[in-house]
Amino acid sequence: MHRDAELSEGPVRVIRPGGTSSVLLVCEHASAFIPPEFANLGLSTEARRSHAAWDPGALAVAEGLSARLDAALVSGTVSRLVYDCNRPPDAPDAMRERSEVFDVPGNRNLSAADRAARVRVFYDPFRAALADRIARAEAPVIVTLHSFTPVFHGQRRAVEIGVLHDSDARLADAMLAVAGDHTDAVVRRNEPYGPDDGVTHTLRAHAVAGGHPNVMLEIRSDLIATKAQQAAMAGMLAGWLAAAFTMTGLAGAVRCTG
Numbered sequence: 001m002h003r004d005a006e007l008s009e010g011p012v013r014v015i016r017p018g019g020t021s022s023v024l025l026v027c028e029h030a031s032a033f034i035p036p037e038f039a040n041l042g043l044s045t046e047a048r049r050s051h052a053a054w055d056p057g058a059l060a061v062a063e064g065l066s067a068r069l070d071a072a073l074v075s076g077t078v079s080r081l082v083y084d085c086n087r088p089p090d091a092p093d094a095m096r097e098r099s100e101v102f103d104v105p106g107n108r109n110l111s112a113a114d115r116a117a118r119v120r121v122f123y124d125p126f127r128a129a130l131a132d133r134i135a136r137a138e139a140p141v142i143v144t145l146h147s148f149t150p151v152f153h154g155q156r157r158a159v160e161i162g163v164l165h166d167s168d169a170r171l172a173d174a175m176l177a178v179a180g181d182h183t184d185a186v187v188r189r190n191e192p193y194g195p196d197d198g199v200t201h202t203l204r205a206h207a208v209a210g211g212h213p214n215v216m217l218e219i220r221s222d223l224i225a226t227k228a229q230q231a232a233m234a235g236m237l238a239g240w241l242a243a244a245f246t247m248t249g250l251a252g253a254v255r256c257t258g
Contacts, residue, residue, distance in 0.1 A: 060227070178243045
């Protein structure tokens, strides 16, 4: 299979499955799509297009980074309001009833059978596809890509790029050490979210558990709202990651194509 091909099945899409990099990119909240059988979860058009339903701009940045690093990218194909693939099945917010200012009527009073069905249909295939890509990689490095809303519960967020980690901070430490060489953005550790907020499930389950270097990047969505911004962000992140890989002895993991 050509390395630029795609594999797509149900709730998961793998871009560049034949990539030569040891880096494996993940974008759990890539899509706002709600399958028809869920009747839009009872949400308004505004809610379905909002950050509550997905991470705007994150997939485009991840795709740009995939091209620059020649890295495989595992991405979700359904809204996180149907199932949040960055949450384990027992997490209350895996199928949340409210997301910031939006109620989610279609997630209200779900039975155990309803929840189990969504786990089986959406989470299990995503988890299995990601685990399979990691198993195929030699010395994998896991990098997950997200975006966050500039204003949350009425409060403007000053942080522009968050470098997040769980118990393994090796790659995050290296990125933070050289951040000023690559961006003028306000960069902070474990903001606007951190492990205590339950956002590091993918890192814990697929990277920390296997001893694989990892980092989660959160980008404020107003910085990646246009194609030009998305391309610029991907290019900047490629160089920043390459420098961090060198610091941590992972230079062989990345092959930047410009």
